[in-house]
Amino acid sequence: MLILRALIGGPMHGYGIASRLRQVSDDVLQVGESSLYPALQRLLLNGWVKAEWGASENNRRARFYSLTATGKKQLVLEREEFARMVEAIQKVLSMA
Amino acid sequence: MSAPISSWLARAGRRVRFRWQRDRLDRELREELAFHLAQIQAEDNGAGLARFGSSTLAHEQCRDLWSFMSLERFWQDLRYAMRMYARTPVFTGVSILSLALGIGGNAAMLSLINTLLVRPLPYSQPERLLRITGIFPRAALPFFQTRSHSMEIAAVSVGSSFNLTGEGSALRVTGSFVSPNFLSVLGAYAEIGRSFRPGEELPGSDSVVILSHGLWRERFAADPGILGRVIQLDGAGRQVVGIMPDGFAYPSSQVQLWVPMRLDPARFAEYWGTEFVPLLGRLQPGASLAEAQAESRSLVTQFRGTFPYPMARDWNADSTVIPLQRDIVGEVRGKLIILLSSVALVLLIACANVASLLLSRATTRRRELALRAALGAGKARIVRQLLTESVGLALAGAGLGVLVGSGALSIFKSLLPASMPGMAQAAIDWQVVLAVSVLAVATGLASGLAPALSASQVDLAETIRTGGQRASSGFWSRVRGLIVAGEVALTLVLLVSAGLLLRSLAKLSSVDLGFDPARVLAVQISPNPVFCAGKTGCLALYDRLLERAAAIPGVRDAAAANSVPLDGQVPTVPVDVEDHPRTVDHPSPMLWFGAVSPEYFRVLNVSLLGGRYLTRADSLQSAPVALISASAARHFWPNQSAIGKHIRPSSRQAWSTIVGVVADVRHYTLSQGLPGFVPGAIYMPYAQSAGENGQMPTAMTLLASVHSDDARTRNALQRLAEAQDPNLPVGRVRPAEEIVSGSIADFRSTMRVFLGFALAGIVLASVGIYGLMSYWVSQRAYEIGLRVAIGATRTRILALILGQGMKITAYGVIGGILVAVVLTRFLAAFLYQVEATDLLTFAVVVALVTAVAAIATAFPAWRATRIDPVKSLRAD
Numbered sequence: 001m002l003i004l005r006a007l008i009g010g011p012m013h014g015y016g017i018a019s020r021l022r023q024v025s026d027d028v029l030q031v032g033e034s035s036l037y038p039a040l041q042r043l044l045l046n047g048w049v050k051a052e053w054g055a056s057e058n059n060r061r062a063r064f065y066s067l068t069a070t071g072k073k074q075l076v077l078e079r080e081e082f083a084r085m086v087e088a089i090q091k092v093l094s095m096a
Numbered sequence: 097m098s099a100p101i102s103s104w105l106a107r108a109g110r111r112v113r114f115r116w117q118r119d120r121l122d123r124e125l126r127e128e129l130a131f132h133l134a135q136i137q138a139e140d141n142g143a144g145l146a147r148f149g150s151s152t153l154a155h156e157q158c159r160d161l162w163s164f165m166s167l168e169r170f171w172q173d174l175r176y177a178m179r180m181y182a183r184t185p186v187f188t189g190v191s192i193l194s195l196a197l198g199i200g201g202n203a204a205m206l207s208l209i210n211t212l213l214v215r216p217l218p219y220s221q222p223e224r225l226l227r228i229t230g231i232f233p234r235a236a237l238p239f240f241q242t243r244s245h246s247m248e249i250a251a252v253s254v255g256s257s258f259n260l261t262g263e264g265s266a267l268r269v270t271g272s273f274v275s276p277n278f279l280s281v282l283g284a285y286a287e288i289g290r291s292f293r294p295g296e297e298l299p300g301s302d303s304v305v306i307l308s309h310g311l312w313r314e315r316f317a318a319d320p321g322i323l324g325r326v327i328q329l330d331g332a333g334r335q336v337v338g339i340m341p342d343g344f345a346y347p348s349s350q351v352q353l354w355v356p357m358r359l360d361p362a363r364f365a366e367y368w369g370t371e372f373v374p375l376l377g378r379l380q381p382g383a384s385l386a387e388a389q390a391e392s393r394s395l396v397t398q399f400r401g402t403f404p405y406p407m408a409r410d411w412n413a414d415s416t417v418i419p420l421q422r423d424i425v426g427e428v429r430g431k432l433i434i435l436l437s438s439v440a441l442v443l444l445i446a447c448a449n450v451a452s453l454l455l456s457r458a459t460t461r462r463r464e465l466a467l468r469a470a471l472g473a474g475k476a477r478i479v480r481q482l483l484t485e486s487v488g489l490a491l492a493g494a495g496l497g498v499l500v501g502s503g504a505l506s507i508f509k510s511l512l513p514a515s516m517p518g519m520a521q522a523a524i525d526w527q528v529v530l531a532v533s534v535l536a537v538a539t540g541l542a543s544g545l546a547p548a549l550s551a552s553q554v555d556l557a558e559t560i561r562t563g564g565q566r567a568s569s570g571f572w573s574r575v576r577g578l579i580v581a582g583e584v585a586l587t588l589v590l591l592v593s594a595g596l597l598l599r600s601l602a603k604l605s606s607v608d609l610g611f612d613p614a615r616v617l618a619v620q621i622s623p624n625p626v627f628c629a630g631k632t633g634c635l636a637l638y639d640r641l642l643e644r645a646a647a648i649p650g651v652r653d654a655a656a657a658n659s660v661p662l663d664g665q666v667p668t669v670p671v672d673v674e675d676h677p678r679t680v681d682h683p684s685p686m687l688w689f690g691a692v693s694p695e696y697f698r699v700l701n702v703s704l705l706g707g708r709y710l711t712r713a714d715s716l717q718s719a720p721v722a723l724i725s726a727s728a729a730r731h732f733w734p735n736q737s738a739i740g741k742h743i744r745p746s747s748r749q750a751w752s753t754i755v756g757v758v759a760d761v762r763h764y765t766l767s768q769g770l771p772g773f774v775p776g777a778i779y780m781p782y783a784q785s786a787g788e789n790g791q792m793p794t795a796m797t798l799l800a801s802v803h804s805d806d807a808r809t810r811n812a813l814q815r816l817a818e819a820q821d822p823n824l825p826v827g828r829v830r831p832a833e834e835i836v837s838g839s840i841a842d843f844r845s846t847m848r849v850f851l852g853f854a855l856a857g858i859v860l861a862s863v864g865i866y867g868l869m870s871y872w873v874s875q876r877a878y879e880i881g882l883r884v885a886i887g888a889t890r891t892r893i894l895a896l897i898l899g900q901g902m903k904i905t906a907y908g909v910i911g912g913i914l915v916a917v918v919l920t921r922f923l924a925a926f927l928y929q930v931e932a933t934d935l936l937t938f939a940v941v942v943a944l945v946t947a948v949a950a951i952a953t954a955f956p957a958w959r960a961t962r963i964d965p966v967k968s969l970r971a972d
Binding site: 013014015018033034035036037038041044045046047056058060061062063070 | 103106107110111114124125127129131132134136138153154155157158
């Protein structure tokens with residue numbers, strides 16, 4: 001979901017996604033950056049993102065990922081789902 | 097989140113595409129990862145590298161996504177398994193063969209059981225078909241039909257012989273007398289033509305016949321024009337009205353035609369006496385089995401009172417109503433269950449054996465597996481690899497097993513009565529193949545699971561360091577010991593069963609027949625009843641035949657008789673006996689009936705115990721005489737001589753004087769001599785054997801004692817009758833010895849099957865023991881070397897190993913004896929003069945099993961004594 005959210009601003013390559021996630025989350029969410037790639041492949045497989053080769057900022061060949069229509073739908077779905085869950089957790093917590 | 101099918105399909109499609117382009121994807125990913133790393137390096141001079149993690153792992157995970165990994169792993173495992181099979185051909189061969197044996201046997205049994213017990217009868221609404229147990233005179237049919245509210249009732253006789261003449265050479269066929277409604281009650285239909293119509297049981301309108309598909313094809317070239325034609329059966333014309341479809345086989349597959357059962361109270365003997373028939377019924381809508389049973393019981397009681405002659409008070413007292421399917425399989429059910437359980441035993445042994453072999457192989461492969469584990473193979477992965485191997489073995493076994501199965505099926509079929517309806521349909525079909533495949537996978541899992549688990553519990557460091565020779569867990573060794581002991585026990589059970597049958601067979605073969613079948617040829621010659629209605633014509637024919645037969649070169653003597661001992665016929669006759677008046681409590685006793693020419697006793701060498709034999713002087717005109725058997729004489733006159741007493745078949749007026757007593761002959765079966773309800777035999781001169789109505793017995797057999805049994809003599813006998821009358825159906829010339837051995841063919845083949853199972857079992861078990869002990873010795877090489885080094889003699893080492901092997905065998909033997917004592921009870925019905933717990937058989941089998949086990953242990957033990965302490969100690 002985080003990857004999908006990161007891509008909402010437009011196509012991005014793997015390194016970009018990783019840096020973006022790092023920045024946005026203020027280094028709280030730190031996973032092995034290499035595990036980003038299996039996750040991307042899974043998204044490709046699900047058809048939620050698509051990939052194109054292009055030139056990076058420093059003119060190197062890089063693969064840019066962008067959201068597909070189903071990917072956008074999926075993001076909305078997952079955000080609702082996530083919001084519901086957070087709400088539920090908060091309810092439980094406030095009860096205590 | 098629910099994924100609709102379409103998106104699932106799209107996913108699968110992309111996965112296939114990914115798999116296709118795997119190499120390109122791989123390259124791209126590599127480039128991408130390199131780019132990422134380069135960026136990290138460029139940005140903060142490599143400080144972020146730790147953040148990245150293992151790029152190899154990422155690569156691996158991606159690759160999993162691009163392909164059908166589980167499928168590919170399976171192929172990998174399978175290829176690996178194939179290499180293992182090829183590297184150990186003996187192991188593979190033994191495993192596959194033993195599994196094929198077990199699975200094949202089971203496939204055959206499954207198809208039999210499916211056809212006979214599970215699949216419903218091929219008639220409409222077969223679950224409503226019933227059989228009223230017991231047999232009834234024809235008079236019972238209208239009685240039951242008019243009074244029963246819960247059932248529609250039909251009668252179908254077991255079948256009797258007819259002469260079919262005028263269609264090529266004369267033919268003896270089997271026909272069943274049926275009530276006209278039998279097809280509608282059964283729920284079956286004629287293939288072409290029609291069923292019988294109501295009223296066709298009445299005298300005068302009963303000259304119709306329905307043919308079986310088989311007879312129609314063989315005799316009438318499957319010509320539909322046969323409908324409406326008149327054919328000659330027993331010299332009387334009957335119009336063909338219908339042809340049954342192929343596969344219709346009720347009451348048995350031997351029946352080739354059906355004729356209406358004539359209901360004519362004027363023919364007293366036919367209506368009330370001679371032939372008793374089975375009744376079957378179809379449950380009326382709304383009626384239940386319990387209602388039918390209660391109704392049938394009360395009807396049987398009412399009917400008993402209507403007999404015009406004294407009928408035993410307990411006649412058909414135990415008659416009840418059972419489902420027709422149970423009636424059809426009734427007698428073979430026990431046999432099927434015994435067969436199935438022994439086949440299952442063999443499969444168990446085969447399974448245990450493969451498990452045991454796999455266990456020992458798992459230990460020898462410990463090192464290899466440890467290496468694989470060290471290289472990162474997960475436990476689940478190793479278990480899966482090993483299971484793939486064992487399931488592969490089982491599937492190969494199953495493939496071969498289907499072939500074995502079709503062979504086994506024909507053997508099993510030969511053990512069951514060939515005439516059973518539906519038997520011919522039993523075949524290895526897709527249902528069976530499916531069941532076998534499931535069985536094979538289960539077998540593979542069952543036999544592979546223990547070894548796989550044992551192998552996966554490898555202590556890596558320990559195994560690699562010591563070379564895997566001594567690192568074994570005691571638990572799995574004990575499991576193997578248990579498996580092998582179980583094998584020994586199962587083998588013992590099979591061997592005891594085979595042994596008991598073998599002893600019965602030996603007892604049967606040495607039984608005193610009461611006659612000498614050596615150098616006697618028999619051929620059945622049966623004129624039409626019409627021809628034999630006039631006594632003289634029939635008598636003259638036989639006299640002429642006997643005269644001609646005796647003149648054939650090589651023939652010493654010729655006789656005629658209505659049956660040959662052990663030929664399967666049951667000619668019995670109710671008799672009146674002097675000093676024994678008939679009462680309700682003592683109805684007419686039944687005797688085995690022999691209508692014989694005087695030479696009969698000479699040809700078959702039946703000894704005379706008192707009085708005289710029959711002679712040519714006992715003719716149509718002379719005073720009626722009879723011989724009885726020793727058992728009949730004892731039964732009727734235990735304290736006095738039977739000679740001079742009088743006896744007659746119940747249907748006659750004239751009494752015959754008993755002029756001699758002859759030895760008991762085993763007419764019915766080798767084990768029983770005579771059926772239980774028959775206390776003895778009566779022999780009457782053929783010339784005097786005509787019934788009150790003048791009808792002579794027609795199905796006669798010509799017996800000839802010969803100097804030597806050669807083809808020329810046989811040919812001459814075969815042609816004899818044809819020369820007299822081309823309309824006489826002539827059977828095949830058979831030696832009497834063949835008839836005798838044929839009577840126990842069924843028994844002999846049962847014994848052979850058990851023996852086959854037992855032999856397979858003992859071979860498998862000895863392989864099992866051998867494998868276990870070899871493994872044990874190789875495991876203990878170090879220990880044995882040590883023992884030798886500190887002074888143990890060869891004999892002591894031998895004793896150590898043998899002792900270990902014998903201990904396992906002893907457990908197996910004790911277990912086997914216990915199981916056998918419980919199980920052989922079910923064999924009791926097949927045994928002859930041998931107790932189901934026969935001590936001698938048990939002792940011999942135990943000795944045999946122990947001896948074989950000892951031999952199987954001896955090889956590894958001998959090898960153990962050759963262990964060089966220097967080598968084995970230095971090995972580690």
